[in-house]
Amino acid sequence: MNAHTRNALRLGVNIDHVATIRNARGGAHPDPVRAAQIVAAVGGDGITAHLREDRRHIRDDDLKRIQAATDLPLNLEMAATDEMLSIALRHLPNAACIVPENREERTTEGGLDAAGQHNRLAPIVSRLKDADIRVSLFIEADARQLEAAMRLGADIVEFHTGEYAHAFIDGDAAALEAELRRIADMAALSVKNGIEPHAGHGLTYENVQPIAAIPQLAELNIGHYLIGEAVFTGLEHAVRKMRQLMDEAR
Numbered sequence: 001m002n003a004h005t006r007n008a009l010r011l012g013v014n015i016d017h018v019a020t021i022r023n024a025r026g027g028a029h030p031d032p033v034r035a036a037q038i039v040a041a042v043g044g045d046g047i048t049a050h051l052r053e054d055r056r057h058i059r060d061d062d063l064k065r066i067q068a069a070t071d072l073p074l075n076l077e078m079a080a081t082d083e084m085l086s087i088a089l090r091h092l093p094n095a096a097c098i099v100p101e102n103r104e105e106r107t108t109e110g111g112l113d114a115a116g117q118h119n120r121l122a123p124i125v126s127r128l129k130d131a132d133i134r135v136s137l138f139i140e141a142d143a144r145q146l147e148a149a150m151r152l153g154a155d156i157v158e159f160h161t162g163e164y165a166h167a168f169i170d171g172d173a174a175a176l177e178a179e180l181r182r183i184a185d186m187a188a189l190s191v192k193n194g195i196e197p198h199a200g201h202g203l204t205y206e207n208v209q210p211i212a213a214i215p216q217l218a219e220l221n222i223g224h225y226l227i228g229e230a231v232f233t234g235l236e237h238a239v240r241k242m243r244q245l246m247d248e249a250r
């Protein structure tokens with residue numbers, strides 16, 4: 001078995017914020033490519049990178065360098081725009097995760113409105129699929145959005161765990177339980193309908209285990225917290241510890 005098939009629940013590490021720190025000084029250090037190599041070396045299952053319209057972290061040339069530096073699958077997070085579509089078709093990542101993108105937001109703030117934007121998304125999804133790129137839609141764990149993802153022919157849905165993460169921070173047990181149930185129910189419904197369910201956003205050592213315990217989930221994508229922890233303990237340790245927590249939860 002190789003790194004891609006080793007874990008029933010894959011850990012995709014989002015390395016955007018290594019580039020955020022690099023860009024703060026405008027130089028080449030720290031290099032997100034080095035982060036990708038470390039993730040590969042310590043048993044991460046994939047690299048996730050979000051090429052934003054304003055290039056605030058990952059830049060175009062990072063994608064090619066990341067792909068050349070590791071054989072881990074690349075999950076390219078992208079807005080549904082012609083520019084990003086042509087970049088995806090040029091780089092041919094393993095997967096493209098379509099996310100909503102508002103210029104002013106600090107981070108992706110919610111799921112894609114796959115139901116309301118069917119006509120805009122349909123040609124982009126089909127061009128990506130024609131190029132053998134697995135298409136993932138970042139949506140809320142909501143039956144209407146999941147049905148829309150099915151109609152669009154998405155291979156994967158990634159459920160937004162941001163509300164779950166907020167409920168955890170607020171110590172709101174009822175909201176936490178409701179969010180978990182929503183994600184678990186929609187993960188089961190996805191699998192029933194042949195769509196691979198993933199989850200991500202705001203996951204930490206403290207809140208990851210109830211999500212990781214949802215048996216249908218195939219992948220978690222985790223970024224900001226891991227890069228933050230890496231400042232204190234190193235990226236190797238942070239990825240290993242997250243991996244261990246995920247494994248313990250299964």
Ligand code: PXP
Pocket residue numbers: 014016050077097099107108138158199200201202203221222223224225
């Ligand atoms: N999944 C998606 C679709 C995202 O947009 C992000 C944030 O870029 C993540 C996962 C990772 O979220 P976080 O950085 O909060 O772990």
